[in-house]
Amino acid sequence: xxxxxxxxxxxxxxxxxxxxxxxxxxxxxxxxxxxxxxxxxxxxxxxxxxxxxxxxxxxxxxxxxxxxxxxxxxxxxxxxxxxxxxxxxxxxxxxxxxxxxxxxxxxxxxxxxxxxxxxxxxxxxxxxxxxxxxxxxxxxxxxxxxxxxxxxxxxxxxxxxxxxxxxxxxxxxxxxxxxxxxxxxxxxxxxxxxxxxxxxxxxxxxxxxxxxxxxxxxxxxxxxxxxxxxxxxxx
Numbered sequence: 001x002x003x004x005x006x007x008x009x010x011x012x013x014x015x016x017x018x019x020x021x022x023x024x025x026x027x028x029x030x031x032x033x034x035x036x037x038x039x040x041x042x043x044x045x046x047x048x049x050x051x052x053x054x055x056x057x058x059x060x061x062x063x064x065x066x067x068x069x070x071x072x073x074x075x076x077x078x079x080x081x082x083x084x085x086x087x088x089x090x091x092x093x094x095x096x097x098x099x100x101x102x103x104x105x106x107x108x109x110x111x112x113x114x115x116x117x118x119x120x121x122x123x124x125x126x127x128x129x130x131x132x133x134x135x136x137x138x139x140x141x142x143x144x145x146x147x148x149x150x151x152x153x154x155x156x157x158x159x160x161x162x163x164x165x166x167x168x169x170x171x172x173x174x175x176x177x178x179x180x181x182x183x184x185x186x187x188x189x190x191x192x193x194x195x196x197x198x199x200x201x202x203x204x205x206x207x208x209x210x211x212x213x214x215x216x217x218x219x220x221x222x223x224x225x226x227x228x229x230x231x232x233x234x235x
Contacts, residue, residue: 008071009169009202010036010059015068017054017225028054030225031068036204036218038169041196043213044206046222052206055222056172059204060092061085072170090118093163093201097175099155101147107134107158108143114162121166133161137191153184160191164199171195173205182211189215 012034019026029051036042044052057063058070061077070077072088080088093114101110111130115121121129134143137157139150147155156176163171173192177185193215195201205212213219213233221229 007037008035009038009073010034010204011069011071011074012036012055012059013069013071015055015058015065015070017051017058017063018066028225029058029065032222032225032227034220034227036202038202039196039200040217041193041203041215042205042218042220043216044204044220044222045208045210045212046228047208049224050222051225052222053174056174056204056206059170060094060172061088090120090166091169093166093168093171095156095159095163095171095173095176097178099147099152099159101155101158103147106144106146107139107150107161110147110158111162111165114165118166129165129167130161133165134158136164137161151184152180153187156180156184156188157191160188160195164195164201168201170202170204173203173207175207175209176205177207177209177212185209186211 012032015029015032016027017029019028032055044055046052058065064078077085102113105113108130111133112126115126131140134140137160139154139157139161142150142154147158177188180188189212192203192205196203217233219231219233220227
């Protein structure tokens with residue numbers, strides 16, 4: 001286990017997260033352990049309320065554990081300053097079920113927005129990088145189109161291109177196929193697996209979609225805030 005931990009880009013050790021809701025204590029996570037190697041495609045599965053999204057927020061530096069530790073490349077997030085956490089989030093791509101696209105902006109402009117928010121990328125590189133990422137998700141012919149001119153699957157691919165444009169080390173995806181039909185969802189899952197295999201991106205995805213297991217390197221089943229099962233599927 002120590003060897004795996006030392007090679008992990010994400011290390012989650014005995015993590016607990018407790019909230020106060022309606023005057024009572026809610027234990028969203030109850031001692032979670034994971035070691036996620038670089039380039040893995042890890043799928044978190046489980047019913048609503050099992051702790052999937054809470055775990056993504058902790059890895060993304062959007063929240064901190066009540067107990068235990070989350071380490072990114074060996075650095076504990078709870079010991080990072082505000083500036084260091086902001087820098088961490090600029091190296092992480094986020095993909096959501098709702099796509100979170102600007103409806104009046106083109107595909108190009110939506111991907112460009114990710115670069116504007118992340119910062120740190122020379123403006124002279126934007127055009128080349130945007131076109132490369134849009135091409136990678138198969139949408140170059142639609143680069144000047146608005147989201148309302150695209151299908152749901154195409155909109156999700158725009159969101160993936162936006163996440164990819166910042167050259168993230170990690171992509172966190174929360175129910176990215178939740179609003180898609182099974183065929184389109186499979187296309188998105190295949191694309192995410194390709195990113196893990198060829199772009200050396202580590203993916204951590206929360207989903208209810210059982211088809212995701214076919215594309216994953218690891219599947220963790222969460223239930224009531226604990227890891228109920230872990231299946232290592234390999235590359």
